[in-house]
Amino acid sequence: MVRRHFIWIAVFLVCSLPAKGTPECTSQCQNRSKVVECVGRNLTRVPSSNKCQRVFSLILDNNWIDLKTGDFASFCGLDAVLSLNRNRIKIISPYAFRNLSKLEKLYLNENKLTNLSRYAFEGLTSLKRLSLSENKLAVIERGIFENLIGAEIFLLNDNVIQNIEVGSFTALRNLKQLELRSNRIEILLNHTFSGLSGLQELDLSNNIVRFMEFNAFRDLTSLNRLNLSRNRIVSVSAVYDLRLTVLDLSFNKVTNLNKDLNRRLTSQHQFAINVSNNSLICDCDIEPLYDWYRNQSSPEGGIAQCAAPPFLHGTPLTEISMQDVCSTNMDATSQTLWTTAAANSNDAMARPGLDEKTESSWTLPVMCVVLGLLGLLQVLLHQDYIVFPVCRTIPRATITPTRELGLWITFMDVNCDQLPPFSPALCPVHVHTSAYMERIA
Ligand SMILES: *[C@@H]1O[C@H](CO)[C@@H](O)[C@H](O)[C@H]1NC(C)=O
Ligand SMILES: *[C@@H]1O[C@H](CO)[C@@H](O)[C@H](O)[C@H]1NC(C)=O
Ligand SMILES: *[C@@H]1O[C@H](CO)[C@@H](O)[C@H](O)[C@H]1NC(C)=O
Ligand SMILES: *[C@@H]1O[C@H](CO)[C@@H](O)[C@H](O)[C@H]1NC(C)=O
Ligand SMILES: *[C@@H]1O[C@H](CO)[C@@H](O)[C@H](O)[C@H]1NC(C)=O
Ligand SMILES: *[C@@H]1O[C@H](CO)[C@@H](O)[C@H](O)[C@H]1NC(C)=O
Ligand SMILES: *[C@@H]1O[C@H](CO)[C@@H](O)[C@H](O)[C@H]1NC(C)=O
Ligand SMILES: *[C@@H]1O[C@H](CO)[C@@H](O)[C@H](O)[C@H]1NC(C)=O
Numbered sequence: 001m002v003r004r005h006f007i008w009i010a011v012f013l014v015c016s017l018p019a020k021g022t023p024e025c026t027s028q029c030q031n032r033s034k035v036v037e038c039v040g041r042n043l044t045r046v047p048s049s050n051k052c053q054r055v056f057s058l059i060l061d062n063n064w065i066d067l068k069t070g071d072f073a074s075f076c077g078l079d080a081v082l083s084l085n086r087n088r089i090k091i092i093s094p095y096a097f098r099n100l101s102k103l104e105k106l107y108l109n110e111n112k113l114t115n116l117s118r119y120a121f122e123g124l125t126s127l128k129r130l131s132l133s134e135n136k137l138a139v140i141e142r143g144i145f146e147n148l149i150g151a152e153i154f155l156l157n158d159n160v161i162q163n164i165e166v167g168s169f170t171a172l173r174n175l176k177q178l179e180l181r182s183n184r185i186e187i188l189l190n191h192t193f194s195g196l197s198g199l200q201e202l203d204l205s206n207n208i209v210r211f212m213e214f215n216a217f218r219d220l221t222s223l224n225r226l227n228l229s230r231n232r233i234v235s236v237s238a239v240y241d242l243r244l245t246v247l248d249l250s251f252n253k254v255t256n257l258n259k260d261l262n263r264r265l266t267s268q269h270q271f272a273i274n275v276s277n278n279s280l281i282c283d284c285d286i287e288p289l290y291d292w293y294r295n296q297s298s299p300e301g302g303i304a305q306c307a308a309p310p311f312l313h314g315t316p317l318t319e320i321s322m323q324d325v326c327s328t329n330m331d332a333t334s335q336t337l338w339t340t341a342a343a344n345s346n347d348a349m350a351r352p353g354l355d356e357k358t359e360s361s362w363t364l365p366v367m368c369v370v371l372g373l374l375g376l377l378q379v380l381l382h383q384d385y386i387v388f389p390v391c392r393t394i395p396r397a398t399i400t401p402t403r404e405l406g407l408w409i410t411f412m413d414v415n416c417d418q419l420p421p422f423s424p425a426l427c428p429v430h431v432h433t434s435a436y437m438e439r440i441a
């Protein structure tokens, strides 16, 4: 009974004492048990009163509110939910929520936030869930989340985030789930996620990730679900040493897996991978993946298909014959060309001549030059990206993007170690490498 009175008093105070310039909400707010709701009432300000309120949740969705410092000073009892979805919040001023030290969930979806100030979330020491989806955030800056040490779930989907500053998440030891779906993230730098030692789920799907530095996921020691679906990933060398149970790589440009992932496919019981709709090169090294798909009755997302060699283009992985693939006596030239074809599946220019078998090794240098010129031509003609073989020794560890002549050139591993060496003059290497060039948008 005492509780009920409190609620009544709370509602009365919230609704009957509008601040200066605040639209009346006396008859508009509703109390449902412990929740006060003023939804869709065209409020331009947070209703307030002079006394500390005994309200547990405050739902202010669908209004015209823009936040001001001190708006919640009278709601220090708020300990469950503060929901401000679909308002007109452009800026959260420093310390806007400082009196809400008991609040657990804060929803700010569908506002107009472009920028978060360093002290925006100061004082929210009990916050567990923060939702900032469908805003216009472009950068995650270091220090913004510094005080949210209790946070468990962050939702940052559907923004325009391009850049996550290294160290942005360092304080968030308790974070379990981080969603960055549908943003514009292109490159993941080493230690982007440092500090997130408790993170279990990371969703980066539907971005434009095309390059991940070797140590991008380095600090995610508890991660078990990683979603990289719908990006532009070619090399997965950064996905290693993680104890994943689910890895979604569907809809990328992946040509082959790495040793760590292959080992997991063969030795780890609970490991689901999705490499459908990629640019897989179906050579002997594809066997662990082939075995894994053969063991799945009907994998969600469908069965991966081969992109290369040409005669297997479009063939579901489970329908190839490992024996045929492994015994094919491929010479170096055709292997290089397969790589070109695989990573460049919607490109018609590099294709003529693909099916020709070129036996002699002197043709390779010529090919290199021709393909290189073709590639350059493509870039000049504003093609999205090209792949062409380079005849250089590039150690595996030095996969770094370099910016040359206004182009991004990413050297990628194509896993051809088992091939015989080329002719010694121009291509004195055992490991072939392809250059992945992309015009900067
Ligand atoms: C407010 O809460 C009280 C107590 O729970 C209840 O009796 C009353 O009907 C509620 N009012 C509205 C408008 O829901
Ligand atoms: C809010 O404003 C819109 C447009 O001005 C109006 O149609 C609507 O009736 C208003 N709603 C309330 C609850 O006043
Ligand atoms: C809100 O927080 C500020 C700074 O911590 C403090 O000075 C103020 O008294 C608080 N207001 C209420 C109503 O508790
Ligand atoms: C974000 O806001 C801060 C201060 O509020 C300002 O200094 C900074 O330049 C802004 N950043 C962007 C990208 O607008
Ligand atoms: C990854 O994200 C995509 C869409 O963004 C979704 O369709 C897919 O189910 C997700 N994968 C997993 C394993 O949750
Ligand atoms: C990222 O980490 C890898 C492996 O330690 C290192 O080789 C590379 O130079 C690092 N990248 C940068 C930009 O520091
Ligand atoms: C596939 O299943 C067989 C028998 O059920 C098992 O021996 C084998 O290890 C499995 N292979 C993989 C890659 O899971
Ligand atoms: C990829 O496969 C996983 C696990 O089988 C599944 O959960 C996910 O939804 C699939 N992704 C897409 C985009 O279908």
Ligand SMILES: *[C@@H]1O[C@H](CO)[C@@H](O)[C@H](O)[C@H]1NC(C)=O
Pocket (backbone or CB within 6 Å): 276, 277, 301, 302, 303, 304, 305
């Ligand atoms: C994705 O791959 C599946 C087979 O795994 C295929 O049926 C589907 O058409 C592909 N989707 C696209 C958009 O290419």
